[in-house]
Amino acid sequence: MRLVQLTVPTGKRETILETLDEREIDYVVTDETGSRAYTAVVYFPLPDAAVEPVLDEIQAAGVDEDAYTVVVDAETVISRRFQALREEYEEGDVGSDRISRQELQAEADDLTPSFPVYVVMTVISAVVATAGLLLDSPAVVVGSMVIAPLIGPALGASVGTVIDDEELFIESITYQILGVVVAIGAAAVFAVLVRSMNIVPPDLVLSSVGEISERLAPDLLSLAIALGAGVAGVVSIATGTSVALVGVMIAAALIPPAGVAGITLAWGQPTAAIGATVLVLVNLLSVNLAGLLTLWYAGYRPENLFSIGETEQRLRRRIVGLMVIVLVFAVFLGGITYASYEAGNFEQDARDEVETVLTQEQYESYELLEYQVVMDDNYPFRNPEQVVVTIGGPPGESAPELADILHERINSHADQSVSVEIRYVEILRR
Structure with missing residues (x-):
């Protein structure tokens, strides 16, 4: 809720008070002796949603911006008329909860x-x-x-x-x-x-x-x-x-x-x-x-109500312009998102290939210890550059053909050639 303090220009006192009375708004009037341009100060509480329409109505009645206005927060207002005013203006949505245009x-x-x-x-x-x-x-x-x-x-x-x-x-x-x-x-x-x-x-x-x-x-x-x-x-x-x-x-x-x-x-x-x-x-x-x-x-x-049409046109132009530019950037971000998605799919598919090969009978003595996909530095659209596979096996044994097999099967899921590095680690079990 707000407390509005409105200085009353000379000759506008009755106009302002009549407007407030028509709206059934409580107010207090004090005489102003410090300036000949103003005869009084009117104090009246308003719900947040009522500030803008009431001030606009006062201005429409012939009181222009020369009527110095201050709007401040009000902690508590105890008044039946104020409660009725709140019920009239507040509808429980953003439009009614918003502050005035002036604020x-x-x-x-x-x-x-x-x-x-x-x-x-x-x-x-x-x-x-x-x-x-x-x-x-x-x-x-x-x-x-x-x-x-x-x-x-x-x-x-x-x-x-x-x-x-x-x-x-x-x-x-x-x-x-x-x-x-x-x-x-x-x-x-x-x-x-x-x-x-x-x-x-x-x-x-x-x-x-x-x-x-x-x-x-x-x-x-x-x-x-x-x-x-x-x-x-x-x-x-x-x-x-x-x-x-x-x-x-x-x-x-x-x-x-x-x-x-x-x-x-x-x-x-x-x-x-x-x-x-x-x-x-x-x-x-x-x-x-x-x-x-x-x-x-x-x-x-x-x-100014006469400028609403012009403002709407300007608003539409700016919204359309922003939407077009944002859409272009969104396509760019979408491309990055898709590249990341493809890289994730490749990583999973390549890992599945490694695990599938190692389940074959001739490689049953080997096990996958570590798996890593190294991406290139071509930001922002990064692609897989290398796959590093660490395999554990019995001491003194190796399978040279395994590197060729994994290279072929891993690259079957890549859009461009990916190097494959196989690292053997001897495992001793007692």
Whole structure:
């Protein structure tokens, strides 16, 4: 619930009070002596869902933005008329639980820090994320998400579009683009320093680090994460609930992939940065797309009713544009997902072949000790490069033909030639 404090311009007192009386809204009026432009201040409580329509009605009655308005949280209101007002406006859905358009715009502005603070916090979060990725520490990576100032710009563009605030939209888009560039650049510079100072092993293989490898070849599940973060972020800001945790979710979709992109550039592997960079872009676009759809569904419209048609056209163009770009990236991620699926099938089929061969009578004295498929470094579409099979058997015995048999049968499941390495281990049993 909200408490609205409305300054009454000279000559508008009766108009405002009549509007409140027609709505059966409780109010208190105090005379204003500090300014000739205002004659009084009206205080009246409203349910969250009633703030926007009541303020719009007051404005439609001829009270423009010169009537200074403050909307604050109200902890408790004890009034039968207020309860009736709540029953009239609240319907138990997102549309009725949302905050007013005026509050939404102010919230979006507040969530975006000043330019210097935004850049500094983005650099810090990218550096912390890079350190956590190189350390393979999920806790440090999560910590970098907490300090990332990304939720304001990520949601501000959607808010600016649906309420026809082009200044907010342009500012948010600028911040988002700058944030991605700064994050990747800061991560790359920090990774270069770390590598040149030998803080990490000079021969570190990026694919061997779990927190990095999972973002070098992202799949379609990453798209679901970004869409969920966008919807959750908009719902949280639109209903006036805490956005802190949702901000972490949005940062989770952007900061770690940006850190991985910077690390791969520092390691001189630009092709490996493709997957992480695509992940950053598709996540960023998905958050914006989800935000636009959710805000429009929640019922937010421009203040000027005559601009609704123009805003709807602009909204459709942006939604269609975002959907097309996201779809293109989704196809790319789908290709990575399919490649991973095929690699998984090959690994299982090749293992089955090895086990089937070893069950034959002439090889019954041998057993499979270890099985490993080595993938190539052609990110993000990785393919099997080598199969290493460790076989245990009696001392002094070996089966040279086994390598040829396994090579032939394993490669029957591969799209391209895969080398097969057989390792014999003598097993002594007493």
